[in-house]
Amino acid sequence: MSDHGHGHGHGHGVSGEADRRYLTGALALIVGFMAIEVVIGFIAQSLALISDAGHMLTDAIAIVFALIAMRISARPPQGGFTYGLKRAEIISAQINGITLLLLSAYFIVEGVRRIIEPPEVEGLYVVVTGLAGIAINLAATWLMSKANRSSLNVEGAYQHVLNDLFAFIATTIAGAIVWLTGWGRADALAALVVAALMLKAGWGLVRDSGRVFMEAAPVGMNPTEIGTKAAALDSVVEVHDLHIWEVTSGYAAMSAHILVEPGADCHAVRIAAERLVHDQYGIEHTTLQVDHAPEALLTVGAHCPDPHGPSHKPGADGTTA
Known part of the structure; x- marks a missing residue:
């Protein structure tokens, strides 16, 4: 006699509309400030600011991917997609992780080059822009922290924005050093700190989403x-x-x-x-x-001739036989 028990439950759809509102609000803040930062970064000749702007671009892309994935994954199962399209969220998380890894590699190379040959950096521009960036990213991070971060999709976008907040803090400190002391290499060092943070967050997202793709427990x-x-x-x-x-x-x-x-x-x-x-x-x-x-x-003591994985049997000590 065979009995098949099915328990169903998945809570992503419960707060889906609220999550989309939080992410959309964060997206508006980031896109608006990013355009300003690109212009100031080139005027000030600051790699730290330009790297921040590049990171903010990936923040915006990450949030857009997250929003698209949330809508796709909410579609009901049909045809050959018996689970629906829920793994669209994992694809989004994987893309976010990979972009963080690629950006970190670029800024590591560029940061090292600028340490060897530091350009003239306008420290005051960097400080003012960095402080504004901290405020914008604090607001965006707060908005996204209210969304359902148990979803790797949302967590991926959140990690982008959180790392950008850390990046602006490092950039502001570097700008103050350049402004007060004239030591231009501080800007490149800040870019390397940002790259290290990107590397850590990116690897975590690629690893965790990879576990889902490989169907690990x-x-x-x-x-x-x-x-x-x-x-x-x-x-x-x-x-x-x-x-x-x-x-x-x-x-x-x-x-x-x-x-x-x-x-x-x-x-x-x-x-x-x-x-x-x-x-x-x-x-x-x-x-x-x-x-x-x-x-x-x-x-x-044998049942299936070719069982998938180990068999578990009751023992006197309560362990697997």
Whole structure:
């Protein structure tokens, strides 16, 4: 007898409209200030300001991608897309991460070149623009922090804007040093600090979105531990073909084949397993096949000739057999 339990739940759509408003407000602030900063950056001959403007451009692109991805991912499942287009958000996060890595590489090269041959930098322009940039980015960061950052899509755009805030702080400090001391290399050093921040944030986004694409278990979920606990439920003989993955960030799914003792209530075991993974791990989407164990398994200890992954069986010490 096979019982298939399905639990469904995904909260991205609950606050979707509010999230879009927050991101749109941040986008308007960033685009307006970016145009001003590009002009002042060239006038002041400041790499730090130009790098900030470049970063703000990627901020704007990141938010646009995030907004598009949010609308695409909200579409209902249809045709061959049985989960809908929810992974559009992960594609957006991956693009944001890659652009941060590429920008960091460019500004590292340009920063080193300017340390070797520092240009004349107008420090006062840099300080004034940097202070204005801090104010703009504080407002944009505040707006985006109110959105649902459990979504890698939103988190990717947020990291862009947050890193730009740090960049403006570094730029303002560098501008003050250039203005007060005339040491032009401070501007290039600030650009290198910005590049390091971009590198860190970009790598984090590429790594986390890559885990989703590779269908790895969500961070913090141990499939072996979950299999062991499921195998320890009453009447369970074996748990195998256990798979845990993320459809998109914050949307974990699980499937498994559970074998129970002959005569046991398959429905009751399925409900107990669903409750276990929901209450302890927050997994709301489950597909569980529950069957009575064949006599061969009870006597020989083998069921599937080619199981996908390890089998989990109850033991006297509560560990995996």
